[in-house]
Amino acid sequence: MAEDEFAPSGLNPTSAFLMLTVLEKDGISQKEIGQSLHLKPSTITRLIESLQAKGLLSSRQDGRMSLIYATDRGREMESQIHECWQKLRQRYNTILESQDDELSLQLNEVSNRLESAE
Numbered sequence: 454m455a456e457d458e459f460a461p462s463g464l465n466p467t468s469a470f471l472m473l474t475v476l477e478k479d480g481i482s483q484k485e486i487g488q489s490l491h492l493k494p495s496t497i498t499r500l501i502e503s504l505q506a507k508g509l510l511s512s513r514q515d516g517r518m519s520l521i522y523a524t525d526r527g528r529e530m531e532s533q534i535h536e537c538w539q540k541l542r543q544r545y546n547t548i549l550e551s552q553d554d555e556l557s558l559q560l561n562e563v564s565n566r567l568e569s570a571e
Contacts, residue, residue: 458541462533463507466541467492469534471500472523475510476531480520489568 509527
């Protein structure tokens with residue numbers, strides 16, 4: 454279901470979330486991305502390389518750290534990525550027979566609390 458909603462963007466949901474993470478903090482380190490997304494470094498590297506090949510991200514070495522930046526093309530995709538997330542949320546709400554987005558918002562809040570507790 455998520456793959457279907459993100460198909461118009463040309464991204465899978467994980468890559469889209471990675472893009473949003475970089476857009477939120479341009480110049481973020483790969484380590485920070487991994488911590489934020491709870492993914493292994495090898496997975497983060499693979500996703501970043503894929504997004505670089507699409508011209509959406511660039512990287513720069515700062516000492517031993519690799520800093521990740523959104524390209525102009527990547528920044529242009531931000532609204533489309535948000536739109537895909539919104540459509541997915543609406544689809545989930547329809548399945549859950551919810552009239553509003555309250556459950557999704559509550560789950561997001563719980564997720565944020567768990568992340569800040571780490």
